[in-house]
Amino acid sequence: MAENFRKSYRFAYLSSSYITIASTLLMGVFLYTQSHLNVFFILGYSIVCYAICFVIIQYRVEKFIYRRVRKIYDDIEMLEGGGTIDDSPVTTDMRTLIKEVEKFAKQRKTEIESLKVRETYRKEFMGNVSHELKTPLFTVQGYVLTLLDGAMNNPEILEKYLNRASKGVERLIYIVNDLDMITKLETGDLNLTYTNFDIVELVQSVFDLFEMKAAKKNIALTFDMNYTSPILVHADKERIQQVLSNLVVNSIKYGKEDGTTEVSIEDLIRNKTIVRVTDNGEGIAQAHIPRLFERFYRVDKSGSRKEGGSGLGLAIVKHIIEAHHERIYVESDYRVGSEFSFTLEKVKKFPVVDVSAKTT
Numbered sequence: 001m002a003e004n005f006r007k008s009y010r011f012a013y014l015s016s017s018y019i020t021i022a023s024t025l026l027m028g029v030f031l032y033t034q035s036h037l038n039v040f041f042i043l044g045y046s047i048v049c050y051a052i053c054f055v056i057i058q059y060r061v062e063k064f065i066y067r068r069v070r071k072i073y074d075d076i077e078m079l080e081g082g083g084t085i086d087d088s089p090v091t092t093d094m095r096t097l098i099k100e101v102e103k104f105a106k107q108r109k110t111e112i113e114s115l116k117v118r119e120t121y122r123k124e125f126m127g128n129v130s131h132e133l134k135t136p137l138f139t140v141q142g143y144v145l146t147l148l149d150g151a152m153n154n155p156e157i158l159e160k161y162l163n164r165a166s167k168g169v170e171r172l173i174y175i176v177n178d179l180d181m182i183t184k185l186e187t188g189d190l191n192l193t194y195t196n197f198d199i200v201e202l203v204q205s206v207f208d209l210f211e212m213k214a215a216k217k218n219i220a221l222t223f224d225m226n227y228t229s230p231i232l233v234h235a236d237k238e239r240i241q242q243v244l245s246n247l248v249v250n251s252i253k254y255g256k257e258d259g260t261t262e263v264s265i266e267d268l269i270r271n272k273t274i275v276r277v278t279d280n281g282e283g284i285a286q287a288h289i290p291r292l293f294e295r296f297y298r299v300d301k302s303g304s305r306k307e308g309g310s311g312l313g314l315a316i317v318k319h320i321i322e323a324h325h326e327r328i329y330v331e332s333d334y335r336v337g338s339e340f341s342f343t344l345e346k347v348k349k350f351p352v353v354d355v356s357a358k359t360t
């Protein structure tokens with residue numbers, strides 16, 4: 001906003017002209033009635049009158065506008081949180097002022113709009129959080145109250161209900177952890193620790209982690225081929241493990257009995273690798289795909305479905321991948337299966353390895 005404004009003399013120039021014309025006419029009439037009409041005198045008079053009017057009007061206008069307009073500028077500056085406007089320019093140019101104020105108003109409008117969007121987002125978020133927490137909380141409360149009501153006297157029921165309550169607490173912790181993660185990701189608090197690691201090994205360890213879960217539905221966790229040599233990538237290992245876990249867990253949760261979850265790792269372009277997690281599960285209808293990565297978005301809205309997630313899994317996945325400046329893709333056919341894939345940066349091979357690189 002601290003900009004040098006053009007001085008405008010238009011107002012003083014026009015006003016002085018009007019005053020001069022009027023006063024010269026009056027003077028002319030007066031001199032005429034006194035029979036003293038003298039062209040040179042009239043001419044001299046009009047020039048002097050014009051000059052005096054011009055100076056006074058310009059001076060007054062500048063003073064007046066300086067005080068008031070300056071205050072407007074200062075207020076605007078204050079609102080913008082910037083420094084104060086520099087002292088030199090005094091403007092009588094209303095057009096510049098109007099332009100500036102319009103610009104200011106437009107900026108404020110966009111700002112307010114984005115704040116409104118954020119506010120709805122926040123409200124929605126809070127609503128979703130409490131909704132997600134309520135279900136497991138009530139479950140736990142239900143079991144505990146039943147136990148307190150006397151059910152605890154039956155050792156069998158006691159153990160069963162305690163187990164169920166514990167499951168509910170586990171779920172609460174799981175949701176809170178997801179929330180914690182997403183908050184960190186969204187506020188940019190999460191610093192990535194880049195290392196070079198073998199992605200094949202990481203996928204294998206995620207398979208091992210969810211082997212039991214997969215076995216319950218008789219789902220096979222496999223690679224598309226036998227990866228004999230390591231494939232080194234450059235990323236945050238822990239976060240990528242989280243990505244893989246979320247994708248693999250989804251493929252199991254939304255997979256069919258006796259199904260398969262297959263992971264493939266391929267070269268994409270020179271310095272990129274693409275990891276695909278494919279399943280032959282229930283698939284996702286096209287209509288849901290654009291919103292899939294939104295927080296709390298779930299295809300099956302009824303929170304009571306057997307596979308209770310927080311709906312945050314894919315939002316976290318997307319955040320992590322984007323924090324790496326990589327891409328995530330999804331392809332899915334309803335009732336056929338889904339494929340989630342993401343890119344990673346390959347570790348540049350050293351010249352020594354280059355010779356054998358041709359064979360891979």
Ligand SMILES: Nc1ncnc2c1ncn2[C@@H]1O[C@H](COP(=O)(O)OP(=O)(O)O)[C@@H](O)[C@H]1O
Pocket residue numbers: 246250251253254255279281282283284292297298299300308309310311312313314315337338
């Ligand atoms: N592999 C998949 N197959 C079918 N549907 C899936 C798959 N992965 C995710 N989805 C759908 O996307 C939704 C969002 O997934 P996610 O963010 O992980 O939430 P959550 O698993 O907690 O429900 C899920 O509710 C599910 O309907």
Ligand SMILES: [Mg+2]
Pocket residue numbers: 246249250309311312313314
């Ligand atoms: Mg999930």
